[in-house]
Amino acid sequence: MKLNCNQKQAVEFVTGPCLILAGAGSGKTRVIIEKISYLINQRGYLPQHIAAITFTNKAAREIKERVMQTTQQKKISRLIISTFHALGLEFIKQEYESLKIKPHFSLLNTYDQFFILKKITTKYFKNNNVLVKNLTSMISHWKNNLVNPIQAMQLSQSQRDKLFAHCYDLYNKHTQTFNILDFDDLILLPTLLLDKNKTIQKKWQDYIRYLLVDEYQDTNISQYKLIKLLVGTRAHFTVVGDDDQSIYSWRGAQPQNLVLLKNDFPSLKVIKLEENYRSSKRILKVANILISNNSHMFKKKLFSTLEYGEVLKVITAIDEDQESERVIQELITHRLIKKTSYSDYAILYRGNYQSKAFEKVLVKYKIPYKITNNISFFLRSEIRNLLAYIRILTNPDDDISFLRIINIPKRAIGLTTIKKLDMFSKNINKSLYHTSLDLKLYQHFNSKGMRSLQNFIYWLSNIVKLAKHKPILAIRTLIQEIQYEKWIVKTAINTNIATMQINNINILLNWIIDMLLGNKVDQAITLDQVVERITLHNVVENSKSTEEQDQVQLMTLHASKGLEFPHVFLVGMEEGLLPHQNSINNNNIDEERRLAYVGITRAKKTLIFSLCQQRRQYGQFIESEPSRFLLELPQDDLIWKALIH
């Protein structure tokens, strides 16, 4: 297929700052890919001087694969296609000396971060999870806004915020002494260093000569600053974004960055991609009318050359049981008449918990389905434990991982022993691992628990030594000697769960060993790199097999961004759900409207809404009203199906 006029213009404008406003389904990924090959083939850029930055590993992978199809493989081997965070990590690894970081730092995931904050703030918050969560997001917010602890203290008005700023300081000191970084640091540290150090800035600007950024509307302040520092005054870059699909403001995304771009780069060329290749005219009309209720920084109106399409249906139900029943009935009938596949259908909802009612009905009718929930593979307890062991092999000083596995499986090291160890480690200022190796500890304390600890650390340190030269043998020995499978069978609620957990562990182990051996990948990598990949990427990405099965797709609206389906059910169209009650309270309806817009624009051929009159919430029924978004749509294009009692 040929590029349309605007797409062609977007590809070929490479001499200055460029903003591509790409509406839903307008072929933006294709433009990015074409632009990369245009830069290489027509403009003489060397691949190693081009960087394309995305938010997700999935998007990065897609671009990589598609560039590979259009360009010769050897040409693009050094092309930089990565996420913001992976690029930041690469930067930190190269510049760790200037950042005053030891080379063997470990990366924290959100769980470990929460755990650390909980631990260091117990005396203030007494394990109040809500407060710790608030603190976690506050610190993240500060970091994303390039605010250090001192500035945070100055900015804080309330007593609570001052305490939070103090905790931020404690947390920073903690991460510095233990040589750990969190996700936000991967952006923050490179940004601060590039800003301060002109030599390094020049070096990186010479390295990355053309920058492309995908999903630009999702960038936060520090990411935008990073972009500016990387492109410098040369300003050879392209950002691609759509303000109507900005649905991550609660994570710090600033759609205003689109406007800032115009101010910071007056010569900015703005190119709009408004031709939609996905949806029927009717679906686009409805989407355009809905989103016109939001204020806009750039005017944009999607159009389609496809047929007008079927009328949109609205299914009303008494409660969520009937809602799911009627939606699935509709799906079954539609599939029989149109002879479609199950995988042509998607059920989209606001909150993960809404999937339950649908799952029940799908099971009842024996319909294959796939729920994409974001409870990552890595958050499963059996995986977290195993990972903690593997992290200890690469960085024994990782106290969080050490604490997690110290008594898993049970080896008679209890709370009292751990408390003594913790105290002692603070006195001699060493990590828990190294404190446990210190014979002085056992001269001070002599208890059953301490003797268990001494045995454990003797065993563990040998595995750690082994891992330095023979990581695969070390991992195999480890799994065998802790008898992890046995422990799982013992602790699991039932045998089904145990089998699943053992299966999960084997998936992870096989993946790690494949990586270490270099199977299935171009190059074998070290155990350090394996751990890094696991924290930053998602291993599950390897298991493609499920994607190709014929299954009805269920997911949240957030998770559906970037995808498309022939037939879409947008369920739970009620006030309080979409828009969500919290967003109504915070007067953040615009983002909820964009969420609805994202949902609508996923549909290619048919779109069906559903809602309930009453919905169970925490056990009791609450009355609900149709979402205001349904009422904003042109009613000529909707059919409200009668309620069945």
Added chain:
DNA sequence: CTTACTACAGTTTTT
């Protein structure tokens, strides 16, 4: 040190 009970909170979540 382990097990069992109670209290409580409960959107979205790219890395």
Added chain:
DNA sequence: CTGTAGTAAG
């Protein structure tokens, strides 16, 4: 209503 995390008793 559900799942989880922290505490109190075994």
